[in-house]
Structure formats: structure tokens, C-alpha cells
Amino acid sequence: MDLLALADFNLVARHGGFGRAARESGRPKATLSRRVADLERGLDLRLFERGARALKLTEEGRALHERTTVLLTELEETAAAIASGGDAPRGSLRVSAPLLFSQAAMGKLAAQFALRYPEIRLEVTTEDRAVDMVEEGYDLVIRVNPDPDARLVGRIFMRDRLVVVASPHLRRPAGRATVPAVARGKGPGDATASWEYTGPSGKKRIEVEHALRLSSLFMVRDAVRAGVGAARLPLSLVAGDVAAGTLAHWGDVEGPEIALWALYPSRRLLSSRVSTFLDFLKEAFPTGSPEELASFMD
Incomplete structure (x- = not known):
């Protein structure tokens, strides 16, 4: 040929x-x-x-x-x-990453990667949709709980979970009292909902009324910090606040884990640039815990 x-x-x-x-x-x-x-x-x-x-x-x-x-x-x-005369990885590397992870860590990650590997021209695009890697020319995509795709292989490099948090000044509900809540995105016509979580005293179910809806989880966190209401947020986003006492951790939300995957088209033909970036992710997040991501954002 x-x-x-x-x-x-x-x-x-x-x-x-x-x-x-x-x-x-x-x-x-x-x-x-x-x-x-x-x-x-x-x-x-x-x-x-x-x-x-x-x-x-x-x-x-x-x-x-x-x-x-x-x-x-x-x-x-x-x-x-x-x-x-060298064997250092070089060339272009196009990465697609979801919005929240990009806002939280991708700027710092990309800068550190570029400084260490100046021969690699890194380009990061932020979007939550499922891109077609081959058609759109991406070398690697980062996705949260992606659907199975026979054309792609990859690995989990980060795990997270949802927790219920609120300002320490917001009283925890007793009985059937309704709690003000901050939610992400558009919601159903009914402004009330039920939340279930597991706290120090076991499983708990509370009624919440959405006092505010925002399009970004960072905005939700800021509103919760200001005392507007409680919210369900990734632990990585609030671990620092919980440790500092600026937010109170009411409990963990039950459900499937939040797994961040790094996906690429072929294991057999894995390029040196992709392999280098995967190793860099592993070095940045050796245990892949939400607390590790929270510490990286500081």
C-alpha cells in the first residue's frame, strides 16, 4: 500500500x-x-x-x-x-474534558504538563457532550461515567461521590421540616423534592424546597457557603470547606460512584503523547480520591 x-x-x-x-x-x-x-x-x-x-x-x-x-x-x-536525535514525546495532543473537571483542575494540569513536555503542543477543549474522537481529531477524552463504547479503551483515574452540605448556621431539619436547597440547572415544575442520605445517625430522608437554581456547581457551592440552603455536591468540591468548618457535612448520598475516565481509541496503537499524558494524570492523582482532587485545587 x-x-x-x-x-x-x-x-x-x-x-x-x-x-x-x-x-x-x-x-x-x-x-x-x-x-x-x-x-x-x-x-x-x-x-x-x-x-x-x-x-x-x-x-x-x-x-x-x-x-x-x-x-x-x-x-x-x-x-x-x-x-x-531524541526520544522525547512530541507533536500535538488534543484533549476533550468535561466542564466541572476543567474548571477545577485542567488549567493547572495543562500548565504543569506544558512546562514538563514543551515538545508536545497540548490543546484542551471543554465540553460535556460525547465527542466522536476520530471524526473530531481528539487523541484523548476525559468523561464522567461514560457509556460503553467498543471503539474506545481507557482507565479510571479519579473517583468521587455526592455529599449533602450546608452552612454551619443552617439548622439541620427535625421531623418533617422543609429545608431550603440550592440546585444545579433547570428542574421540574414542583419546587419541592425529597433527599436521602446517610449521616452519622444512619439513613435520613428530608424534604427540600429549591430556593435557588444555578447552572454551575461552583456557583451552587458559593451560594451554599453564603447560607442560601443545603446542596448535593461532589466531595472533591467541598472537602476543603468541610475540613475548614466553613461547610457542614450532613451525610453521603447513596447511588453510583462518580468515576472519571481517560479514554482513547486503541490500546495497541497508543501514542507516546497519550501514554505520557496518562502517566502524568496518574502522577497528579496517585490514589484517585476526591480528597486528592480537592487538595490539587488549593
């Missing part, structure tokens, strides 16, 4: 068209088109569906793109490392 033609095919697939690939790479559009056509003839496969205005990968083209793009990147990096 012609590796140059394969590289041109991946270039066109990544940019979604011959024109855009030509502009981004500075290569002639006609050359890219000819190389891809030669590759299709050599494989006896149609790799693109060519419409009047759009270019779309066929099923075979998508499979070829997914299986070869990482391999070609590794070949390029290996050649560059040999040519420079």
Missing part, C-alpha cells in the same frame, strides 16, 4: 473534503484527488461518497481512517524523533 496515498486519504477524511484539506495543508487539490483515487483503485474499494456539495466517508473508508490515522501519526513522530 502506498503510504503517501494513505496519508493523503487521511488528510482529506480529517478535514472533510479535498478543498479544505488542500487549504490547510498547502497541497494542490488535484494531487490529493489523484492520490485518493489511486488508493481506491489499488484497494478496489470506494472510500468516499462524492456528492455535488459534500464528501462523505463510506463504511469502508471510515474503517480505514479509524485504523490507520493513529498508526500514521506514530510513524511521523518516530521519524521526527529519530531525525532530531
Whole structure:
């Protein structure tokens, strides 16, 4: 197989068209088109569906793109490392991370990583949606409790859990008294709800009335600090306040754990950049506990 033609095919697939690939790479559009056509003839496969205005990968083209793009990147990096006489990881590393983790730790993490590995060009995008790693060109994604995906492998690097916290000045409920609460995001029409948690005296169920709704968990925490009401928040976000006595820990919310995963497309073709970043995460959070993340944010 012609590796140059394969590289041109991946270039066109990544940019979604011959024109855009030509502009981004500075290569002639006609050359890219000819190389891809030669590759299709050599494989006896149609790799693109060519419409009047759009270019779309066929099923075979998508499979070829997914299986070869990482391999070609590794070949390029290996050649560059040999040519420079070094073996330090280099090249671009695109990471997608969820909003809360990015706000809490990603800025500090990215800065430390960039200082230690200046040959790696790190780019971090913050979003909570499930990105398509191959189509959108990400090398690694960080996600909270992701759905299973046969195309991805990964590892848990952080575990967290929800706790009920409030200002020390907010009296804990007795009997069927209603407690003011701060919630994240939009809620149902009914402003009241029931919370269950396990405290020092065992399981407890309380009625809450949402006094305030906010779009960010950091905003929720600040409102709870100000005494607006109680809230259910990740322990990592409030562990410092609980330890300092600025927030009271009423109890732990039962339910599935909050697990942060680092996901990547292939274990067999794991790039040196991704491997380096995974090792860096493990070094930053050796036990992966919520208290560890809280300490990292200080």
C-alpha cells in the first residue's frame, strides 16, 4: 500500500473534503484527488461518497481512517524523533474534558504538563457532550461515567461521590421540616423534592424546597457557603470547606460512584503523547480520591 496515498486519504477524511484539506495543508487539490483515487483503485474499494456539495466517508473508508490515522501519526513522530536525535514525546495532543473537571483542575494540569513536555503542543477543549474522537481529531477524552463504547479503551483515574452540605448556621431539619436547597440547572415544575442520605445517625430522608437554581456547581457551592440552603455536591468540591468548618457535612448520598475516565481509541496503537499524558494524570492523582482532587485545587 502506498503510504503517501494513505496519508493523503487521511488528510482529506480529517478535514472533510479535498478543498479544505488542500487549504490547510498547502497541497494542490488535484494531487490529493489523484492520490485518493489511486488508493481506491489499488484497494478496489470506494472510500468516499462524492456528492455535488459534500464528501462523505463510506463504511469502508471510515474503517480505514479509524485504523490507520493513529498508526500514521506514530510513524511521523518516530521519524521526527529519530531525525532530531531524541526520544522525547512530541507533536500535538488534543484533549476533550468535561466542564466541572476543567474548571477545577485542567488549567493547572495543562500548565504543569506544558512546562514538563514543551515538545508536545497540548490543546484542551471543554465540553460535556460525547465527542466522536476520530471524526473530531481528539487523541484523548476525559468523561464522567461514560457509556460503553467498543471503539474506545481507557482507565479510571479519579473517583468521587455526592455529599449533602450546608452552612454551619443552617439548622439541620427535625421531623418533617422543609429545608431550603440550592440546585444545579433547570428542574421540574414542583419546587419541592425529597433527599436521602446517610449521616452519622444512619439513613435520613428530608424534604427540600429549591430556593435557588444555578447552572454551575461552583456557583451552587458559593451560594451554599453564603447560607442560601443545603446542596448535593461532589466531595472533591467541598472537602476543603468541610475540613475548614466553613461547610457542614450532613451525610453521603447513596447511588453510583462518580468515576472519571481517560479514554482513547486503541490500546495497541497508543501514542507516546497519550501514554505520557496518562502517566502524568496518574502522577497528579496517585490514589484517585476526591480528597486528592480537592487538595490539587488549593
